[in-house]
Amino acid sequence: MKKLINNPEFVVEEMLEGVVKAHPKYVKKLDGFNVLVRANSPIQGKVALVSGGGSGHEPSHGGFVGKGMLDGAVAGAVFTSPTPDQVFEAVKAVNGGAGVLLVVKNYTGDIMNFEMAAEMAAMEDIQVASVVVNDDVAVENSTWTTGRRGIAGTVFVHKIAGAAAEKGKNLDEVKAVAEKVIENVRSMGMSLTPCTVPAAGKPSFELAENEMEMGLGIHGEPGTFKDVIKPADEIAEHLVEKILADIDYSGSEVAVMINGLGGTPLMELYIMNRKVSNLLEEKGIKVYKTLVGNYMTSLEMAGGSVSILKLDDELKELLDATADTPAFVQI
Amino acid sequence: MKKLINNPEFVVEEMLEGVVKAHPKYVKKLDGFNVLVRANSPIQGKVALVSGGGSGHEPSHGGFVGKGMLDGAVAGAVFTSPTPDQVFEAVKAVNGGAGVLLVVKNYTGDIMNFEMAAEMAAMEDIQVASVVVNDDVAVENSTWTTGRRGIAGTVFVHKIAGAAAEKGKNLDEVKAVAEKVIENVRSMGMSLTPCTVPAAGKPSFELAENEMEMGLGIHGEPGTFKDVIKPADEIAEHLVEKILADIDYSGSEVAVMINGLGGTPLMELYIMNRKVSNLLEEKGIKVYKTLVGNYMTSLEMAGGSVSILKLDDELKELLDATADTPAFVQI
Amino acid sequence: MIHRDQLLKIIEEITMVIGTNKQFLTDLDQAIGDGDHGINLDRGFRAIKDKVEAVKDRDCGTILKTVAMGLISTVGGASGPLYGTAFMKAGQVVANKMEISPEDAVKIMDEAIQGIMARGKAAQGDKTMLDALIPAHEALKASVESGEALISAIAKAVEAAEGGVAFTKTIAAKKGRANYLGDRSIGHQDPGATSSYLMLKAISDVLVREA
Amino acid sequence: MIHRDQLLKIIEEITMVIGTNKQFLTDLDQAIGDGDHGINLDRGFRAIKDKVEAVKDRDCGTILKTVAMGLISTVGGASGPLYGTAFMKAGQVVANKMEISPEDAVKIMDEAIQGIMARGKAAQGDKTMLDALIPAHEALKASVESGEALISAIAKAVEAAEGGVAFTKTIAAKKGRANYLGDRSIGHQDPGATSSYLMLKAISDVLVREA
Ligand SMILES: Nc1ncnc2c1ncn2[C@@H]1O[C@H](COP(=O)(O)OP(=O)(O)O)[C@@H](O)[C@H]1O
Ligand SMILES: Nc1ncnc2c1ncn2[C@@H]1O[C@H](COP(=O)(O)OP(=O)(O)O)[C@@H](O)[C@H]1O
């Protein structure tokens, strides 16, 4: 395991210290908890957004705490949902009286821990609502199973619901817009290499020199199938096809995110974007905005995901709104 | 070689296409040249900044083309200085009559190719000035040798000189401020893994599972020495010590950049920042601003560099100025 | 009867067994999940040590609730709320009691399973800890109802749990992270079922040793 | 005398030799540089083919300047401007000439070396292409001045260049990327000196073959 770390047991705490040292104007850490909140939290009268999950997905979620996006981010152990008390502390710290929206990614652990935190908040009469992001089309959706995972598309929820909250919308309205994003965003990812959870000390799976995993999530778990490595264009084609098969984007305007999993250079993400963009153009889908970069990572895994969000006027306006956070700034 | 690419021969062209598809509001590509310029180039009456170098350092330099930073970026083959004609085209395309500043990193190839381009521009009566960034303290400075390399500190030159140009300063003034940054910025890097130039197809050097390279540049070349991997805190200490030994930062305010080389997750960069920040605090050096992320990379290399820039009031103001580029936005 | 002091020993034994199997459980989770199950539970059980120590003179219910709260606030992931809920329900069954009768033991497992199902919305056959716990509960219940001694009833439960673990190898996951693998999860035993088995085994071992 | 048509064959031969040694030169550059020297030169020489074809009926000066411009606009890195400058200077020496005399050959190498030194600010002993070219030039000059035939004079130059390449193994680089390695560059031969040797060897091979 080659990592720039000290003790694997303290990576999350030390990382959060480093974040606060780097961005004191944006975030502060709650004493005794692995929770980052806006430096000026709580903001009276504004709906607050709290997200989080296991660590190892940086800049998600702490990097998106700031104006126009999140109010709080809860950092669990690497790839492990945070505990309910941590989420509850975040809720208390950001609640400005207008209620708190929990943005949860669809993982059994995240769901249960955030649910328990919501129960705790309800007992203290804090108004809490939740949305569950499930954008990953690699996993079939079914009521009998866990259903689709939440992956990089979550960042669009942060951006757009965050903008709605910043505009003064109430909790129901913010929740409704978050749900609109969730309904309209789909993603799929792939990887060229595994990653190593610091405390585990060894890679999460094995891949031969000519193999890749298709349809994998962001927790180092294997994907839905192994394949021989294909050229970037073929990979992009496969990902886009799977996404377009899931909802009908034809004739619409979309936002695209080419998300790196942490170990893949921007050069490759842009090569992917070239093809994704061409494919959408061919199909008459208009790309309104594109994000390329490491937004929701999986430690040092090489690979990426494509997310496509179908836009309407409301979503476009909120997507374009100003944001000012450590990892995403928009004028 | 595991990469999300198509043909190794076309990685630069395909990447640039992907950049333009993603950021049409920021940049356009010059037809037939691997040059990105601002979408609204040339800007009449404004000093223009052109930088560039080999590709593989993304987001450097194309990612920094935009308001408050660069006007043009020239992309050579991977890790290979661009040719003079490419640089010359960039100069012609961005020249708005107030002259062009070339921001060159101190590599024999970059120096010579940019110099030849400047000679071409002079023949067409375009006012051109150059600055050479040489921030890497790993390499000893001497008139008998190539001297220190230019690495991540270059991004501070783009930011600050770019802000000066945006404010309407003339070519001499912009050059002077760029030189002030160069005089006051020092960097040093290290890596945990080599990287693979697509056309070469195999890693640039070999490292055992417990080894790291210290004092290396951004072109996949080995560093000044190999060492066994140390904890992040010790590595940070070594880098900071080497930097502080080079110029006297005591009592001053500084900007810090913890730069990732492409394959290292943000988590680790923040763990590095925690220690760097603590060390500077102990030494009475005040951190005014911190940047953490992949600014000047070396393909998928794991590792990072630390840059420290000594600030005065002028540099602080310019560092804080608004910037709006694909890879760096500041409100 | 399991006396309060035996309960404390059982908790210690579980802590030790989870520690020894940390890597094993993590490896199982790497194969079909995210490779943290052993790390998660080990972190949790190490964290409850001092908390349990502080209530060691209290009743079984208090002790079990302390374990529950400790797990909930340190384990995280899916297993944290689930085992936390299980211990919480167990504590409610024996609130204010200084010992646990065979009937209590059956009730504890029943309530724990109900709690896990309510929280996690999984059923038997979904390739989760329930596939170890439900057969174990059935065996325990049958043995206790037919008048067997607790020590042998629990041994039967352990055996049933072991069978449940083996069964998880034969099926694809419908819940938890392993579900994302589809049929690729077949052939691998479920980490949570395995940890449940190990906990039951720890209980049995303490009872045998103390007998 | 090297006739224009022989010059064209020499350029073809150099292109071929660089192509064959692309990996070798790149490997040398990986050891102490950035691993692109062979890739750079190969890209450059492949790119000049059509351009040279277009001026194949013109004088030696025009042909060499065409090579120069082609290399300058496709090679990049350090070697692009340096070899570009060298060919440019060579072209100036034989402007409007249809053949290259032994004296011209000496002058060409002299001017090329001056050009490289002016552009790159390096000296002999800095572990660069100059360490192959300067001894080669000296050998060539001595042979030509003592009246030797060009073919054997060039063979001597090749030998001297080979010695220069070997010499680069013994020293630390003062210029180019290899400089950054400090003493770690000792023991490795310089890629640029090697490509210079290969080009001289290609000239010699064509002359021998055509003799
Ligand atoms: N909905 C569920 N109901 C019951 N048990 C579950 C459920 N989801 C997951 N599990 C159990 O949790 C185990 C995984 O725990 P752990 O690895 O600690 O959490 P995570 O899956 O969040 O990483 C699985 O092996 C499975 O036995
Ligand atoms: N200043 C210089 N003068 C002469 N030759 C040089 C100089 N700098 C580098 N070289 C030569 O260039 C070679 C490297 O060329 P190449 O790898 O193509 O360029 P780069 O170093 O930019 O990657 C070196 O091996 C050396 O022989």
Ligand SMILES: [Mg+2]
């Ligand atoms: Mg987990």
Ligand SMILES: [Mg+2]
């Ligand atoms: Mg190079």
Ligand SMILES: [Mg+2]
């Ligand atoms: Mg797990």
Ligand SMILES: [Mg+2]
């Ligand atoms: Mg080179």
